[in-house]
């Protein structure tokens with residue numbers, strides 16, 4: 238199972254709680270201020286294109302912990318993996 | 326399904342066929358960004374309440390009663406009918422609504438000062454009447470909104486702006502176990518204390534909130550979830566320190582447990 | 589209950605409330621008004637969907653009233669002076685949130701715990717905005733059983749029409765007095781138009797908010813001015829008064845509620861003695877009927893304000909009169925009930941001194957502190 242997160246960096250307040258809970262340590266604090274004046278979190282694998290190399294599992298622990306609902310989590314399966322829960 | 330999953334079809338990666346959105350904003354939360362401080366427990370708890378409302382499919386029959394406290398603006402975030410109560414009176418306002426509209430679901434959302442100091446009487450009597458309401462009690466051991474003064478739940482020794490040398494029980498009183506007190510009331514049905522400091526605690530809180538709403542849906546009586554909630558700003562800690570302080574210190578005074586369950 | 593029935597004031601009020609479509613009552617016991625919640629409890633026990641709840645305090649009960657009003661009900665609470673003090677928090681919020689509600693104050697002697705005897709010491713509290721902030725409450729002051737019935741109906745209608753709390757200001761004596769009353773036809777709450785502020789779950793519409801916090805000062809100012817505009821309309825539409833035997837009068841006694849009944853007895857006695865004395869009785873205390881009293885002040889020489897207090901409404905009388913005639917005050921606070929003879933003596937005393945011409949101004953503004961000093 239591979240995952241991918243999208244952080245809304247304008248919503249993020251840089252509290253860092255997602256960083257603590259990520260078991261794969263794939264989130265870091267960015268060095269760019271957002272409009273609210275916080276250093277937001279950013280996803281290390283943002284530009285990773287190779288599915289094999291991706292460490293994020295889409296476990297969503299980061300999103301569950303994020304106070305500001307700044308993280309969306311996607312889970313993606315490889316072509317050959319079967320997903321039992323059908324999509325809409 | 327633990328979450329109100331919404332699915333997406335975005336292709337993110339080469340070689341990925343199925344892309345599923347596994348975490349997104351609950352419908353019962355408006356899009357408005359929270360005004361709460363970084364790492365504030367109120368934000369997490371808002372989301373959890375909204376998720377539960379979504380999951381139970383009760384958004385269109387729920388009325389929320391926010392307090393005076395940091396969460397006073399909760400109506401800016403919940404996309405359900407909301408009535409702001411005077412400080413401490415949420416249980417009474419909720420009682421008035423629920424008695425007139427017994428088929429609707431009414432929840433209060435209150436801080437420790439609101440529910441356990443100025444609103445103690447209203448809360449105990451609502452519980453004792455077995456009022457069919459769900460109380461969300463956010464215990465952050467301080468008066469957050471007014472700048473971090475001592476609260477009824479400030480723990481012994483805790484420094485606040487009005488207990489600068491730390492809370493001294495023989496001068497300031499002991500931290501109040503309101504939830505335990507409410508457990509004694511014959512009309513209370515379900516009372517649990519949880520925290521929102523870890524993913525596990527957060528999921529447990531969500532489960533407790535769901536149950537507290539279901540107790541009301543099943544017309545059983547008064548339900549309350551007390552949630553230990555970080556206030557990094559007034560505790561003068563980083564968000565990381567604040568969650569650790571809840572886990573390591575605050576839970577000693579306020580142990581996480583099911584206080585009453587006769588549902 | 590067609591035709592005339594003999595009932596005590598508190599029961600009249602309860603029955604009139606129910607006939608006005610009131611289906612929710614929240615209160616806390618306090619003498620002298622307990623017969624009203626008792627009446628509501630008994631009546632609502634037999635009515636499907638009606639809510640009676642004895643709360644743990646007046647604070648709780650006024651906030652339950654707030655909740656019931658938010659939920660769309662015609663709702664009432666009642667109490668007496670010390671309890672009304674506790675309700676002031678909620679009344680301020682009701683005014684700010686523009687929620688309808690009817691609040692009954694059967695006043696008793698005060699300040700403090702005072703006593704349970706009839707009094708009028710809460711005039712300031714009722715009419716000048718007893719709670720915090722820039723707001724007003726409509727205050728109706730019945731004096732007779734029939735008026736209790738009529739004003740209770742009017743109170744609910746006004747509360748809904750203007751979306752504001754309305755207070756019925758009485759006293760323990762009025763509550764106990766048995767009088768014949770004809771009730772209006774009962775209204776069916778199901779027939780009331782739907783209120784557009786009600787919170788009943790956001791089914792098929794956007795979610796709503798009822799609030800009183802406006803951190804943006806411009807919005808709070810806007811609320812304040814909106815309330816003022818509403819109060820101006822109310823001030824135009826509802827002031828009401830009884831003017832009695834005033835056509836040829838040289839002296840007018842101004843009194844409301846129970847005090848006005850006593851004063852009327854005093855006027856009758858003075859008239860029997862050939863003295864030209866009349867009565868002005870405000871039926872609405874807020875808005876106060878300034879204009880008719882002002883007109884009256886041009887024709888007469890002296891006004892005696894009689895209150896069962898140390899002098900509160902007298903300030904509004906002076907505002908209306910603006911020095912056009914002499915104003916003096918006679919008060920019996922603390923729950924003492926003056927007799928018509930006593931008032932007649934006071935009025936006759938003032939009247940006799942008029943014969944010495946306006947030189948009697950020494951009496952102007954005089955406060956008679958006891959029967960003897962009159």
Ligand SMILES: Cc1ncc(C[n+]2csc(CCOP(=O)(O)OP(=O)(O)O)c2C)c(N)n1
Nearest residue numbers: 393394395412436437438439467468469470
């Ligand atoms: C009658 C009244 N007294 C005092 C206040 C000021 N006040 C607002 S919120 C609050 C306490 C908030 O503390 P708590 O309930 O613990 O909520 P928190 O902000 O910590 O979430 C106080 C004292 C008020 N609004 N009304």
Ligand code: SF4
Nearest residue numbers: 259293294296297299
């Ligand atoms: S989904 Fe899990 S693995 Fe991926 S970033 Fe979030 S916490 Fe880390």
Ligand code: SF4
Nearest residue numbers: 249250252253255303
């Ligand atoms: S938990 Fe949320 S708000 Fe905090 S740093 Fe991570 S993304 Fe930002």
Ligand code: SF4
Nearest residue numbers: 361362365395469556
């Ligand atoms: S002061 Fe504390 S409770 Fe209030 S928003 Fe900030 S962190 Fe949250």
Ligand SMILES: [Mg+2]
Nearest residue numbers: 436437467469
């Ligand atoms: Mg608090």
